Amino acid sequence: MFNSNLTLRNYKRIRTKYSTQIEEGMFDPNGFMEDMKPFFADRERKYLAYTSEKNEIDDRQPPKTKIIKVNNKIHAGMFNVVVDQAVNHFVGKPVKLDYDVTTKQRNLLQKMKDRLVGNLIDSPTTPKEFDEFNSKVESMRFNMLNPDTATFQGACGVAFRLIEPKKVGKSWELWASNIEPWRAEKYENGAIYIKEKYDPYIKKYYDEMILVTEKTIYTYNQYVETTVPYLTAAFKKMEEVSNPLGVIYLSEFKNNTNRYCDFEVAEEIGDALDRTFSDQQNEIEQFKLAYMLITGTTLGEKEAAKMMESLGIINLKDPSAKAEYVTKDLFKDFNEFHIDLLKKQFYTICKAIDFNDEVFKSNSSGEARKWQIITLEAKTNTKEQYFTEGLKECSETIAAFMEQVQKVKIDPSKVIYTFTRSLPTDLSYLSESLPKLAPYVSKRTIQSQIPFVTDVDYENEMIDAESGESYPSGEYSARKGGVVTDDES
Template sequence: MAIRRDRDLIEDLGNIPTEIISNCIEEHLSGVPRLTKLDNYYIGEHAILTRETNEEMQLPNNKVVANHAKYITDMATGYVFGKPIKYEGDSVEAITEAFKLIDIVSHDSELSKDLSVFGVGLELNFMSSDEVPIPKVTVIDPRHIFLVEDDTVEHKPLFAVHYYEKRDIKNEPIGFSVMVYTETNVTKYFIKEADSTDFELIESEPHFYNAVPVVEYSNNEEQQGDFEQQLSLIDAYNIIQSDRVNDKEQLVDAILMVKGISFGDDATEQAETARMLATHKILELPAADADAEWLTKTLNETQVEVLKDAIKSDIHEFSLIPNLTDENFASNSSGVAMKYKLFGLEQLAVIKERYYTQGLRKRLALFSNILNVKGQASDVSDIVIYMYRNLPEADVSIDEIVKLIDFVSNETLLGLLQFVDAPEEEIERVREQLKERSEREQKAFGMPFDDADVIEDDVKEAE
């Protein structure tokens, strides 16, 4: 969540006091351990891996990680952001072209993953270092950047801070670079420690975005990750799976109890007898009342399986992410039944989409500002943002499309074909193709093929 400060504490928004910057960095650092824990769970470094081994008892201590955290994040981001976001408006061409140059689709994918893991994502807008600079965006780890807003109900951005570790030629840490972004400029400082109050000014230059060029995106109102509330369930599942493997290992390493016989008078003879037994798998019982049996632990797999399935079900239920490997989910179902199974995921998607759209509006405004400076006027006030769910869809057959001719426009019909990306462009290409064919036919029969009206009538008739 963005850090809040009273606007009255800053006399000049273009020159942020270093005391406030230092205080905000300190506050941000207090929340970094939580973000690090969430990141660790996503990459598979769970609490079970730190469980200590009982050295005295020499019991097995397997550490099994079932990474439900990664599954939840990958499923949620794939469903909501798996398809490119589309923008429509009267003056959207300049911005969409700028987005194509920087592969904004890949950027959105990376940003959506941060949202799912950390509950918050931050992107920095900047101008490239090319000979002809272009506006670009990059995702920055929320553990190294934060946005500061005022404490009014509008929560207007005051400034943003990006700080990262600096290293020398031997790759030894020597301090931190601190980049402070205001509405008009970016100022670079150097500090020896992250919590230092001694700021060394390096440089300051304008950025021409006419706004703080950092956008903060929220995953939900609380800015929680998609699996954050399920961490205790994930830990419980890992413990059960690890203990099941431990029990199996102890079963294999069962103790052989013998009665009425001796393996030897001393440790050497006993060790030799044990080796012979392990090699030949034969044990001679000299007395009638002698006996040998394994001391094993009774395993109740049924109860363990029920508990494991219950915890797994809770993980999927409370995260709103369906278990796609469940036989009930994978069974043949009607379209309505499938929608009900995805109802929880759809609610999650609606929330993520609503908050993501708020961030996209701010990104569009920043791009519009910088493009206006470059002389490429653009108005984002009427732009409509469309986000599509990434679901498998059955291809519409050609026969079904043919039946719709004269009932649906050609553009809509072409849009039903999976191999046609741009129906409008395809219609135009067909129009040109028919025009060329009409010209060839008229020329072959000695007709005035240069008559535009005749050609146009033939094209319309062919369509």
């Protein structure tokens, strides 16, 4: 599993190399593929280990002996446990979108003047441009893509999302998709992603590499395993066009600074669990729990096989000979202790939680259980910060598209993404703690922290409607001195 090329130092140097090439306009697609090949292969290997399609136990050879007839290759599934646990914890519920409506430009003196002259400042509401932005996000199904993106992020150490402008009929639309981490890389000044396509004329598949910078988009093609003379297996430059959006529309979702996956530091322990489960299953399937013991005579292999196949019994001619079974002990307590020890170490190193532990079978409150999963919370907080950065890059692409195509301008830095933990919510604790924050934060901020509130503006409108403030009424006119005007009547 260890590859001397897969060092952090080598990876950083390769990133520096191709970032410089992009900056100087000297990008080499074939050199890029050659240098990134071991890192791409390692990302794919880790994802296949997560999905249980290919694991280290699959390459285990059977012992060279006639006694052992079975060779199980069971995967314990610990890798998907640790990845899915974190994914469900921080993106298991849809990510909520909001817009920062604070007016920071109003200083204290202006606020005091407004209060003295009786100016009424309207409650902050989201602009109409945000509704269009939100509509774009919903049409691209971000809430469907987010769990898959987080899965790539945890299993491979990094994930990529492509938000690409496509022409549909006479209009342009934005299409969003996840790119496999072993087919993409992003730098500060450019991004590269590869898609497999099909040429219907020569009936061959080919790889299309796209290099996106803020100014230019480069396209390279590579035909693989072809016998056509003029087609080579190397990438060839096909097209160079200007970037209409002026942004790099491939977003990166890192798992951490060094792009390590969730189980990277505990792969050996996971492989040890696979071997332990497989060995125990071998013992059970092969009926090695009991051995035949024959005393008083010598029985050859051929003779014993012949008697067992024909009669199902062993016929011993020597009157003093005896055949009996000797039971083999499996050391149940030791095996359970060994497996529990491996699991505990795996969960500890990966900062994951064993929810089958006795602690979670008690009647503890939801708030008390949060302290029991503090390590998982700390890990997902880090993942959430990097995930938010990726979503902000997506926001910049959407805002650039709206400005270029629809002539609608919105500040992407004010789009707020709120994550809701997938844990049982203690509503009684929440109802006691949130009102205590009122003197220090705005009402809107407090409302956004309530798990079941998905649209703060809608909730405020419903509150106004239920209290009668949205309609002309007796209470409304009383606040103006009790005089009902013709317009109000």
